[in-house]
Amino acid sequence: MKVLIIEDSIPLRRSLKIGLTNLGFAVDDTGDGSEGLSMALAGDYSLLVLDLMLPATDGISILKAIRKADKDIRVLILSAKNLTEEKIEGLLNGADDYLTKPFSFDELHIRLLCLMRRGNLNITDSKIIIDSFSLDLYSKQLYCDEKDVNLTPNEYKLIECLFTRQGKVTSPEKISEYLVGQYDAVSKNSIEVYIFTIRKKIKTLGFETPIKNKRGFGYIIENK
Template sequence: MRILIVEDEENLAEALSQILKKQNYSVDVVNDGEEGLDNALSDIYDLLLLDIMLPGMDGISILKRIRAEGLATPVIMLTAKGEVPDRIAGLDYGADDYVAKPFSTGELLARIRAALRRKGEVVPEDALRIGDIELNTAHLKLTCKGKELKLILKESELLELLISRKQAVTSKEQIIEKLWGFDSDAEHNNVEVYISFLRKKLTFLQSSVKINTIRGVGYVLEAAS
């Protein structure tokens, strides 16, 4: 899952980024409001951590804009202690939750998990299942018929994306935006490499789940009934 942090306190933003990466989230960080809005409007993120006081454009204005554009991405507002009117405004304009600074790591992670559950996503602690495989995104483990393999992070993220889209075709462009970010230098061959890795691991596990190529379109995950 990919999270965008929009926070102008660079030390705090970097600390948050490291905390989330340790939980196997993919994280992008921006330090001003206008860039934060541009990134948020790309619609590649599963959740936004959005500070209220930002240079260029404040967090409430960003929130109003992304909701006006029809984006339902979960948003957790980061507020200074005592900013009750701002918290109320954020919730009124479509924020899913807020966390008052200073906050504990445990509280923040719990609120992130809760926001993702409300969206209907599977949070990292849960296992994702399709056909005869189970993916544990928290521990990067793929299990099938009692056999288990360790995945690297990008493999886990790719398989999670394909599972979450069920029988929908996922293009290489969608995979690049989701796993590497919309401004990444990643190319189609990067996607093909990780698809190949996953196929080999599914074959090794003797799984009935297959990653099928839809020529000229993308990939779809299919499990034998």
């Protein structure tokens, strides 16, 4: 799952990025409101962790611009502002959830998982289910008919990228961005190697991978 953090506190931003990356999220971050808005509008993010008091452009203005652009991104406000009217303002302007500082990282993680369950994905609890496959977003584990598939972190992220975009063709460039963020890159050959290895691991369990190659466009997962 791809996350954007817009938070001007460098220590907090670094801590959030490390924590979420260790949990398997693909994370981009910035401490500048204007840059954050540009990233949110241009990027393919599923989740946004948003501070309200930011330099250049404040959090509420970012929220309004995102919703006006009809971006399909779920927003968790993370703010020291804790008055009821401040929370109401954030939620009325398009936030999906509101968490006040100081906070528990475990609670933030669970709230993000809950936001991921909203929308059109076939998600129950923390799982995405497609045919005989179940992807547990909490434990970062893929199952084939309840059999574990032993994936590396990058193989898991690739599967998560495609499962959360079920029915949509995903280009190698988008997969690369999901794996390592927009400031680094994974080669197309490396992506093909990951997919080959995933297919091989799934085949040893007696299943065929749901990943389909749309030549010249990218990859897609479709329900049968």
